[in-house]
Amino acid sequence: MSNTAGVVSGGPAHKPPIDQVAAAIDACATSLRDVNRKIHDNPELGYKEVTAHDTISDFLEQQGFKVTRHAYGLDTSFEAEYGSGGRLVIFCAEYDALPDIGHACGHNLIATSSVAGFIALAETIKQLGIPGRVRILGTPAEEGGAGKVKLLEAGAFQGDVAAAIMMHPTAAHSYPPGFTALAGVKFIASLKVRVEFHGKPAHAGGQPWNGHNALDAAVAAYTNISMLRQQIRPDERVHGVIEDGGTVPNVIPSYTRMNYYIRSPTVKRGEELMARVKRCFEAAAAATNCTYNYIHAPTYMDLRINNTLSQEFAKLMALMGIKTIPRSEEPVTFSTDMGNVSYAVPSFHGTFGIPAPKDAGPHQPKFAEASKTDEAHDISISCAKGMALLGWRVLTDDEVAAGAMRDFKEKDSQE
Known part of the structure; x- marks a missing residue:
């Protein structure tokens, strides 16, 4: 054989x-x-x-x-x-x-x-x-x-x-x-991660300067990753959603959560792409003066x-x-x-x-x-x-x- x-x-x-x-x-x-x-x-x-x-x-x-x-x-x-x-x-x-x-x-x-x-x-x-x-x-x-x-x-x-x-x-x-x-x-392999952004609430009309906008962090991260997609390989995929984007318009959102899948033909390449995606999250947090933390799920090999x-x-x-x-x-x-x-x-x-x-x-x-x-x-x-x-x-x-x-x-x- x-x-x-x-x-x-x-x-x-x-x-x-x-x-x-x-x-x-x-x-x-x-x-x-x-x-x-x-x-x-x-x-x-x-x-x-x-x-x-x-x-x-x-x-x-x-x-x-x-x-x-x-x-x-x-x-x-x-x-x-x-x-x-x-x-x-x-x-x-x-x-x-x-x-x-x-x-x-x-x-x-x-x-x-x-x-x-x-x-x-x-x-x-x-x-x-x-x-x-x-x-x-x-x-x-x-x-x-x-x-x-x-x-x-x-x-x-x-x-x-x-x-x-x-x-x-x-x-x-x-x-x-x-x-x-x-x-x-x-x-192909799929690596999964949720990211939580934590900001500071404030009255959106009265004192917006006192807030740290976690929704801005999520939107910035989404935009960063959308630009990243132009420089990834054809057999790779990055896609996600905003699961929690705040509550009401007149309160600066203090919490948002995103859920992303990072797909690549092998786990090794997936981990390399995940590192690039995380830099997008972290840059968004820095730009908006928010903190972040990751919630990982099991990898699909x-x-x-x-x-x-x-x-x-x-x-x-x-x-x-x-x-x-x-x-x-x-x-x-x-x-x-x-x-x-x-x-x-x-x-x-x-x-x-x-x-x-x-x-x-x-x-x-x-x-x-x-x-x-x-x-x-x-x-x-x-x-x-x-x-x-x-x-x-x-x-x-x-x-x-x-x-x-x-x-x-x-x-x-x-x-």
Whole structure:
């Protein structure tokens, strides 16, 4: 097997259990569609996904699985597992939504495909009597809350993990004609910081000279960073909002808060860019005679592509007549906490395209509408079958499992 060439060879002679996987999913197809609708129609923010947590947990229990609710100390995480001995495959299910625009990132489809993949692989293990374990892990708060980082710290990915698996929807018009999915995706790192500016209140009309305007500090920082963007690399992003800009016009604001994401292909480059952004904050504070302090959040690391897992997934999808791009060399300027998982265990995080208007993509209201359609659901289910087969391959093929581990252990060449 040559990982550097991105070609996977060898493997067992027995045929992939496509029929068993399809039958397992078909047996609960109506319930899976209901789960998808329930999550989509009840969008919940990170760590508040009570409906999603309960809906998926109830469904899994109805299918006969023992579910650990509120797993690993997180109120809206859950876990279920099937099998014994052998290696372990983990399906990651996301289900948080975005403020105001709901499931505009399609996490209802992520949850559905991961749950369906888990169900299919568990049933295949049962029917074929193969050694190995499969786990479904509820991973809340991907949208900035770093749920997977907390789960990593709590030990959710410890043990003989051969692969952590999930897929994310995007707009079908972003793929070449005829292709449905992309296996190997380069997501970039995201560093997150809030900055608080503290000034001095005063009557804005009567004695403005007695005030130190924290809103001026925020506006100056925003302007500084906007100018900085002209001198950053094309594969980097800096974007933020003013979360608190004061209260009433006739009082000089004494407190403001900004929230910024700094994205770059690697954490190292992200840290270098973060240092430049911080100088913008600090210059604004000095210019307005305000003080400042930082509130840091967990970093989302860049997503490492596992060539073995990506190539195997593309081949397995091809057996079902679904064209999949094995790997893309062009970084996608999105970020995910699955990147942190990819630095902890061998990981697969593909994407699949759903029908959406030409002017629609993730994090837009039109994409939320697209993510609830029957067509989007059907595509997520087809990818669930591919993920289940990938899990089966990892459990039953020593060469594939070893190749995935070698890819994982290779030193990242990007600096």
